[in-house]
């Protein structure tokens with residue numbers, strides 16, 4: 001999200017999280033003022049290999065409730081960030097890019113430091129590539145840290161998302177697939193979300 005009026009419109013849909021991208025090379029880079037949003041909507045800063053100071057500054061300025069680390073941030077970096085924000089209730093979401101396969105051993109050193117993992121598709125850009133990955137790999141997810149599903153999710157993927165949610169429920173892992181992260185497939189232009197498409201998506205994935 002980056003346009004004030006669009007933020008107001010999308011908040012009405014009561015998303016759990018709302019992403020603000022603080023990566024200058026992104027067409028979604030937040031340069032404008034972002035209006036206050038209801039406290040239930042967690043404003044999430046998306047960063048790519050940013051410095052600790054830069055992240056801390058944005059947390060304060062935008063009252064961020066979560067940070068999404070979308071670069072090559074190490075576990076040690078996440079630990080330092082956690083230490084700096086331990087008095088504020090700011091969640092840390094660490095992103096991993098996936099294509100056909102994924103080595104889940106990579107998560108181990110982040111366990112207990114970050115709140116969530118997020119799986120996005122490996123692509124030519126750091127994020128916002130608009131392409132899905134092979135979600136079958138997630139059925140081998142070995143961790144107890146909940147994760148966000150991301151990467152190229154649009155209205156056409158609603159049924160497949162629901163099937164995956166049901167699979168996790170049926171296999172006693174209902175708390176692991178914690179959230180579904182959508183981005184470019186719901187835009188009229190980069191950074192401008194289409195409220196009607198998002199409403200339809202919510203309706204489709206929430207329908208039991």
Ligand SMILES: O=C(O)c1ccccc1N[C@@H]1O[C@H](COP(=O)(O)O)[C@@H](O)[C@H]1O
Nearest residue numbers: 026070126127128129130151152183184
């Ligand atoms: O969207 C961007 O421009 C972006 C730039 C740098 C890092 C992350 C970015 N977006 C994140 O990418 C994923 C997937 O997006 P999409 O659905 O494939 O468009 C999502 O987490 C965005 O927050």
